[in-house]
Amino acid sequence: MRMHVLVVDDDPSIRELLRFVLRKDGYVVLEAENGQAASGLLENEQVHLAVVDIMMPGKDGFELCQEIRLHYDIPVIMLTARAEMEDKEKGFDAGTDDYIVKPFEPKELLFRMKALLRRYRLVSSEVIQLGSVVIDRRGYEIKIGEAVLTLPLREFELLSQLASHPGRIYTREQLIQLIWSADFQGDSRTVDVHIKRLRERFADRQDDFTITTIRGLGYKLEVREG
Structure with a gap:
């Protein structure tokens, strides 16, 4: 099946470049x-991945990304000239999976897209495999070989969320909303404590996966390539 990529950018030259590069690589663009126009396409067309600019008239890329996260389960890459850390943090808070700063190498965009599409196909199942570690989201169990590990609920949900999209950066605030809900009364240090516990529990499984701190942003889970 050919992948359908939605390109959202108010610069016609960027759209033309991406159209050429993506079609050459076999994508439907x-x-x-x-x-606003992107919202209409998402409602009426099949889209497997979105490449979104931030600075656009009307509904900007941050708003569009939040809308996609609310209604669609597709990867999003922000492709933008805004390189400040504050903009990156806002992008990941909005739910983007990746953030690429213009000017960019088309080849890099292509391999990042392919990596995201692979990850999203992997998490369509109720079971996530991280090397020899298997997460059973339906049974709320972790299996390592024949052994079964039962985690406290918040730790299990946190690990499952990170493992659902390997390589995607989650901010602490985003994880609080996803795992503890928006009305949680604590602070972001709660996430740090739970991450520390997960790292301690799986300290001997670093050949399978690691949870990495992204300074100034948050955390991501990385799967070791076999």
């Missing part, structure tokens, strides 16, 4: 010049 859908184009929108702003967030």
Whole structure:
């Protein structure tokens, strides 16, 4: 099946470049010049991945990304000239899976897209495999070979969330909303404590996966390539 990629950018030259590069690599390209037009395409067309600019008239890339996260289960790459850490943090808070700063190498965009599409296909199941570690999301169990490990609920949900999209950066605030809910009364240090516990529990499984701190942003889970 050919993958359908939605390109959202108000710069016609960027859309033209991406159209050429993506079609050459076998993708079907859908184009929108702003967030509002992109919303219409998402409602009416099959989209497997979105490449989104931030600075657009009307509905900007942050708003569009939040909308995609709310209604669709597809990867999002922000492709933007905004390189400040604050913009990156806002992008990941909005739910983007990756963030690429213009000017960019088309080849890099392609391999990042392919990596994201692989990851999203992997998490369509109720079972996530991280090397020899198997997460059974339905049974709330971790299996390592013949052994079964039962984690406290919040730790299990946190690990499952990170493992659902390996390589994706989650901010602490985003993890609080996803795992503890928006009305949680604690602070972001709660996430740090749970991450520390997970790292301690799986200290001897680093050949399978690691949970990495992204300074100034949050955390991501990385799977070791076999």
